[in-house]
Amino acid sequence: MSHDLLEAVIILAQLLLLLAMSFSIIRMLRGPRAQDRVLALDALYVNAMILLLTIGIRSNSLLYVEAGLIIGLLGFAGTVALSKFLMRGQVIE
Amino acid sequence: MIRRWFPHPLLSALLLLIWLLLKQSLAPGTILLGALLGIALARMYDLLRPPRARVHNFHLLGVLFVRVTLDIFRSNLAVARIILARNRSLNSGFVAIPLDLTDRHGLAVLACIITSTPGTIWVSYDSSANILLIHVLDLADEQVWIDTIKQRYERLLLGIFQ
Amino acid sequence: MNHLDALPPWAAILVAIFVLLGALFAFIGSLGLLRLKNFYQRVHAPTLGTTLGTFFMLAASITCSTVLHARPIYYEILIGVFLTLTTPITLMLLVRAALYRDREEGSLDVPHNRPGE
Numbered sequence: 001m002s003h004d005l006l007e008a009v010i011i012l013a014q015l016l017l018l019l020a021m022s023f024s025i026i027r028m029l030r031g032p033r034a035q036d037r038v039l040a041l042d043a044l045y046v047n048a049m050i051l052l053l054t055i056g057i058r059s060n061s062l063l064y065v066e067a068g069l070i071i072g073l074l075g076f077a078g079t080v081a082l083s084k085f086l087m088r089g090q091v092i093e
Numbered sequence: 094m095i096r097r098w099f100p101h102p103l104l105s106a107l108l109l110l111i112w113l114l115l116k117q118s119l120a121p122g123t124i125l126l127g128a129l130l131g132i133a134l135a136r137m138y139d140l141l142r143p144p145r146a147r148v149h150n151f152h153l154l155g156v157l158f159v160r161v162t163l164d165i166f167r168s169n170l171a172v173a174r175i176i177l178a179r180n181r182s183l184n185s186g187f188v189a190i191p192l193d194l195t196d197r198h199g200l201a202v203l204a205c206i207i208t209s210t211p212g213t214i215w216v217s218y219d220s221s222a223n224i225l226l227i228h229v230l231d232l233a234d235e236q237v238w239i240d241t242i243k244q245r246y247e248r249l250l251l252g253i254f255q
Numbered sequence: 256m257n258h259l260d261a262l263p264p265w266a267a268i269l270v271a272i273f274v275l276l277g278a279l280f281a282f283i284g285s286l287g288l289l290r291l292k293n294f295y296q297r298v299h300a301p302t303l304g305t306t307l308g309t310f311f312m313l314a315a316s317i318t319c320s321t322v323l324h325a326r327p328i329y330y331e332i333l334i335g336v337f338l339t340l341t342t343p344i345t346l347m348l349l350v351r352a353a354l355y356r357d358r359e360e361g362s363l364d365v366p367h368n369r370p371g372e
Contacts, residue, residue, distance in 0.1 A: 002264040002271075003257075009271040013278035020278075020285035020304070027288045027297075035353040036294055042345055043288055043301040049334070050281050050304065053312045054274060057319050060258045065316065065330040072334055076341040079349065086352035114329040169280065169307045172299060176287035185296050187366050208343035211302040215347050216354060226366065228350070230299040 010058055017051040038082045045075030100139035105131035146198040150253050157249045161206050164245070172211040175231055186232045187216065190225045190239050194247050199254035206246055213238075258323065266322040270315045277311030284308060294353055298346060305342040309335070 021044055028040035049068040056064035099105060105128075112127035113119065148154060175183065194200060204215045207227055216226040229238055262270065280303045287300030313331045320326050357365045 002267040003260050003262070006259055006262070006267045006271045006274075007257075009275050013274045016278040016282040020282045023285040023289045033294060033353075033356075035349060035356065036297065038349060039294070039298060039301065040288060042349070043285055043304060046301060046304045046309070046338075047281055047285060050277060050308055050312050053316050053334075054278070057270070057274065057316050058259070060320070060323070060326070062326050062330065065334070069330050069334050069337070072337055072341070076337075076345060079345040083345065083348035083352045086349075087355050111333070114333055117327065117329065165306050169303055172287070172303060173280070173283045176283055176290060176300065183292070183296065189366070204347060205340075205343040208346050209302070209306060209339065211306065212299055214298055214350055215343075216350050228295050228298075230296060 010054055014051060014054050017047055017054065021047045021051070034086055038079060038086065041082070042075060042079045045071055045078070049075070099132065099135070101135040104138060105135040107131075108134055144197055146254070148253055149255075153249050153252045157246070157253065160245065160249075161210070165210055168210050168212045172230060175212075183230070184232050185228070185230045187226055187228050188232065188235050188238050190227065190242055192223050192225050192243075192247060194250055194255070195223065196250075196254040199250040202254075203246055203250055207242070259319075261323055262319070263322070266318060270319050273311045273315035273318065277308050277313075277315060280304060280306075280311065281308035295350075298350055298353075302342070302346070305338055309338055 024040045024044040024047060028037045028044065031037055049071045052064045052068040052071065056062075056068065108131035109124075109127040112130060113123065116123045116127075192200075194203065200218065203225075204218075207213050207215045212230045214228050216228050218225050225242075227238075227242070232238070259267070284301050284303035284305075287303070288297055291297045291300060313335050317328045317331050320328055354365055
């Protein structure tokens with residue numbers, strides 16, 4: 001009984017996270033300015049990482065959590081580079 | 094001599110720990126490589142000539158940690174309520190806060206606290222006038238926010254770092 | 256046979272609550288990204304996902320694998336540590352970049368340079 005509940009909740013959570021990702025994508029497409037798009041991309045990364053964690057809980061595999069860690073780190077590097085670019089027009093000075 | 098090779102022993106140990114966690118093994122080769130990385134990266138960090146952090150009061154550090162965790166919970170709920178409320182006229186804006194804190198590590202910790210807490214974000218800091226600019230999502234009264242930051246966080250940080 | 260069936264009922268319910276709360280906070284954060292009116296308001300929204308959203312989901316993952324003795328939980332801890340360290344840095348850099356751009360354009364919505372800044 002409680003296991004059916006858990007299964008249902010995990011699927012619901014995944015749907016919510018997919019919606020959250022689509023909200024970020026809508027904001028990324030709509031802009032209006034470059035900083036809004038970068039912010040939306042950052043939120044997209046984080047949502048994707050949380051989604052991978054739920055898949056990891058469901059499948060009991062370390063691989064998904066590892067992938068989540070890598071997405072988190074790459075998202076950080078990407079957003080920092082984009083912010084630098086917005087500020088000065090070049091990534092490395 | 095020891096200082097030359099281990100300028101930041103804590104940083105080296107932390108890097109070794111993260112390396113071991115990432116590799117998920119305790120094989121001698123892994124430990125050796127991790128230790129080499131830890132020492133080399135700490136020496137590279139030393140080339141930047143970072144100012145040394147002196148934590149005077151570990152008890153206050155614990156107090157600060159608990160307080161920040163609770164505040165993050167509370168303001169998560171507050172920001173969630175703001176987002177879910179329909180058509181509410183939202184008054185948000187910038188607040189300039191004159192600071193007494195000048196220690197660079199203290200300022201860095203303050204920046205992380207303010208930005209990690211939903212609803213407030215660190216915008217810029219003027220080091221000559223020692224004035225901090227933050228942006229607040231739900232701004233009712235500027236003076237309340239100035240007092241909150243100064244009373245809740247800055248006083249503790251002054252005790253810890255200065 | 257699913258590995259989640261091996262969880263005792265109390266743990267299953269606890270994990271369910273954590274998963275739901277985590278997803279809910281991340282969802283509200285992204286909703287705010289869509290709903291709030293200008294950039295400086297929107298920048299507050301994703302913090303929900305990076306603080307409590309991730310916190311609850313990591314708690315669910317840790318509870319699940321600790322109760323089952325299934326796999327080590329180091330990666331969850333590392334994600335938590337990295338995220339708490341990196342989120343403030345990205346957001347601060349982004350806000351600084353936005354402020355710089357707005358000041359360049361002479362926007363009236365942002366406070367302007369004082370001498371010495």
